[in-house]
Amino acid sequence: MPYSRESAGKGGHSDFVRNPDVQHFLESCDYMKPPSDDEAKAMASSFISAPIGQPPRLPKFVVASDASKSDTPVNDKLPSTQLGFIKVSHVLISMDKYAELIDPRSRFVDPFKVADMHRNAQPITYVMPGSNICYKGASNVRDGFRQAVYDQLTANRRDGSNRMVLTETLFALNDNRIIIESCPSHTCDASIKDLIFTPHNPMQHCKACGTTVYATDALRLHEGISDFGDNMSAMTRMMNAVEHLLLASFILELLQANPATLNKIAFVMDGPLALFGEPAKWQPRIMKLIHKANVKLKQLGLEPLLIMGLQKTGAVMDHAHLLERFLPNGVLKVIDDTYRHTYITGSDKASEDFGYESYYGQDFLFKTERGRIFNFALPYPFESKGGFGGRKGFSQVKVKLDKYGSLIERACDLIRHFELDLYDNAIVPVALAHRHASISLVPGGKVLDLIAKAGLGKK
Numbered sequence: 001m002p003y004s005r006e007s008a009g010k011g012g013h014s015d016f017v018r019n020p021d022v023q024h025f026l027e028s029c030d031y032m033k034p035p036s037d038d039e040a041k042a043m044a045s046s047f048i049s050a051p052i053g054q055p056p057r058l059p060k061f062v063v064a065s066d067a068s069k070s071d072t073p074v075n076d077k078l079p080s081t082q083l084g085f086i087k088v089s090h091v092l093i094s095m096d097k098y099a100e101l102i103d104p105r106s107r108f109v110d111p112f113k114v115a116d117m118h119r120n121a122q123p124i125t126y127v128m129p130g131s132n133i134c135y136k137g138a139s140n141v142r143d144g145f146r147q148a149v150y151d152q153l154t155a156n157r158r159d160g161s162n163r164m165v166l167t168e169t170l171f172a173l174n175d176n177r178i179i180i181e182s183c184p185s186h187t188c189d190a191s192i193k194d195l196i197f198t199p200h201n202p203m204q205h206c207k208a209c210g211t212t213v214y215a216t217d218a219l220r221l222h223e224g225i226s227d228f229g230d231n232m233s234a235m236t237r238m239m240n241a242v243e244h245l246l247l248a249s250f251i252l253e254l255l256q257a258n259p260a261t262l263n264k265i266a267f268v269m270d271g272p273l274a275l276f277g278e279p280a281k282w283q284p285r286i287m288k289l290i291h292k293a294n295v296k297l298k299q300l301g302l303e304p305l306l307i308m309g310l311q312k313t314g315a316v317m318d319h320a321h322l323l324e325r326f327l328p329n330g331v332l333k334v335i336d337d338t339y340r341h342t343y344i345t346g347s348d349k350a351s352e353d354f355g356y357e358s359y360y361g362q363d364f365l366f367k368t369e370r371g372r373i374f375n376f377a378l379p380y381p382f383e384s385k386g387g388f389g390g391r392k393g394f395s396q397v398k399v400k401l402d403k404y405g406s407l408i409e410r411a412c413d414l415i416r417h418f419e420l421d422l423y424d425n426a427i428v429p430v431a432l433a434h435r436h437a438s439i440s441l442v443p444g445g446k447v448l449d450l451i452a453k454a455g456l457g458k459k
């Protein structure tokens, strides 16, 4: 996920906006505008004081993830024939050892010590056919893409007998049974609901056209692929899906092996807790899994699992920067849908439930006691979005702070702990994960092995 987006500072930008035609066009648009002082004060008054743990309740370990994607020409003479790469890095930070990274004089992360950590670097990488490449002799680009998704997600990303296979994660999220509505071959589209995909039967053939159908087609990533277009948006969707499925695979494994472990780890994702586009239908399964983990933790007398999405850019952060100077330090706001549509999306019509299709987490704005502003998200604390009286009902229940138990306070405590030590102007775990989306701190898939080795699992 790109996290330091360049501002629109290219020459000519303001000339365009001054153009009378463009001005006229803008008059017929709704968009976020800087609030007047009175409006800003009204908005600021809806913030509450941010909860703070006495003492702060911090996890023992933080796992931060970041994903990036890139394209590379297969050779210099064929610049438009490209391979696509998706890289996801995970950084495991032991809170005990974290202090060693920090230069005590400046409180900045010591770059030499960080460089030391690069040595074992290796992210989890997924290689995909990019532009103008047909994979494994497929009759069209889209079928080749589907097969590549299957091959890449079915490859084991850990060493030895340990497994981290996202196809298995998909099955586990779906009670080991996947059904696909219609044949993914664009020339066919026959109903294939009678084919039941299981871990032992992840590949089947469409009875109408004979095309091989893969369990991973249920992610629908191939739907964005055409023979002549580029596959940029499919790759972006895949990157987003893979990052969140990897989170799910961590949770699934720890839940099975030693659920108490989950209480000692905080997961920090770069970006919103959401699955966008075609794979969005998997979002309810991730929500359900997190709920299941929390039920288990409760049975063990433990606090719920802390998963936090941090967003450095986007509409909520743009809004936060407009509002920042009106906010006292140490305040918090849950972004309810009324507030979002009134002040952030700038639309007249409220959505019945913002993010209904894609989001499994709720946005908060937090201005720390030291005056820095953060947009974080926490998973919705429910098994599903159903049962609350439709979308409107869910829109109301998702912003009830007491439903989040200790999570808001613990999220704020974690941000406070790391904001002291700036590194690339981001909180440390996210910055490290971002830096190592190209060079990971630990070999691909090793985070779980390290957690086990650290004795974290032992009660």
Ligand SMILES: [Zn+2]
Binding pocket: 183, 184, 185, 188, 189, 190, 206, 207, 208, 209, 210, 211
């Ligand atoms: Zn077919």
